[in-house]
Amino acid sequence: GDSVTQMEGPVTLSEEAFLTINCTYTATGYPSLFWYVQYPGEGLQLLLKATKADDKGSNKGFEATYRKETTSFHLEKGSVQVSDSAVYFCALRLLLSGTYKYIFGTGTRLKVLA
Amino acid sequence: GAGVSQSPSNKVTEKGKDVELRCDPISGHTALYWYRQSLGQGLEFLIYFQGNSAPDKSGLPSDRFSAERTGGSVSTLTIQRTQQEDSAVYLCASSLELADTQYFGPGTRLTVL
Numbered sequence: 001g002d003s004v005t006q007m008e009g010p011v012t013l014s015e016e017a018f019l020t021i022n023c024t025y026t027a028t029g030y031p032s033l034f035w036y037v038q039y040p041g042e043g044l045q046l047l048l049k050a051t052k053a054d055d056k057g058s059n060k061g062f063e064a065t066y067r068k069e070t071t072s073f074h075l076e077k078g079s080v081q082v083s084d085s086a087v088y089f090c091a092l093r094l095l096l097s098g099t100y101k102y103i104f105g106t107g108t109r110l111k112v113l114a
Numbered sequence: 115g116a117g118v119s120q121s122p123s124n125k126v127t128e129k130g131k132d133v134e135l136r137c138d139p140i141s142g143h144t145a146l147y148w149y150r151q152s153l154g155q156g157l158e159f160l161i162y163f164q165g166n167s168a169p170d171k172s173g174l175p176s177d178r179f180s181a182e183r184t185g186g187s188v189s190t191l192t193i194q195r196t197q198q199e200d201s202a203v204y205l206c207a208s209s210l211e212l213a214d215t216q217y218f219g220p221g222t223r224l225t226v227l
Binding site: 004043044098099102103106107 | 117118147154157158169170207212213218219
């Protein structure tokens with residue numbers, strides 16, 4: 001069935017380190033892909049998205065490229081900050097038989113140390 | 115402007131009781147979504163509304179779960195005869211149009227004793 005798999009956390013990095021959070025998916029059809037972020041004490045919010053193969057989504061220094069050949073959408077940031085500490089969710093959206101379906105990964109907690 | 119609001123923020127109930135969870139979307143948003151986040155699990159998509167209509171209810175975990183939306187605004191998620199496995203955070207989101215960016219509420223934490 002359709003699914004999203006993302007790396008288990010927590011991920012602990014020092015400030016200014018390079019970040020990669022892996023996300024792979026299984027889907028029928030052609031999904032749109034998303035990264036959401038949940039900062040401590042806040043609601044979930046969209047970080048970036050990509051709607052077709054080879055699209056790159058970017059926001060706040062984060063990037064992810066829709067790789068159809070490897071069914072992946074890995075999140076990267078060149079230099080993390082303490083303020084990036086949060087839980088990150090990879091997700092996909094499918095349109096099947098005229099209705100939408102949303103599938104989220106289990107989330108990866110990132111902790112950035114000063 | 116006001117974001118998505120949900121009430122109550124916390125609900126503790128006894129097994130077998132019915133509960134109602136409420137979601138107030140952002141004004142003017144036509145689409146509304148319900149998710150469940152259980153401990154150690156990702157977000158589980160339950161149902162969405164386009165206007166007052168829910169085209170696909172297959173994501174609801176069991177027939178004890180139902181949802182409605184009236185007036186194209188407020189939505190209620192009802193869980194009948196609650197079970198301990200229903201304990202989770204229930205999140206609501208809304209978007210201007212279907213498939214637009216979703217804005218999430220703070221969630222309702224449901225605990226079934």
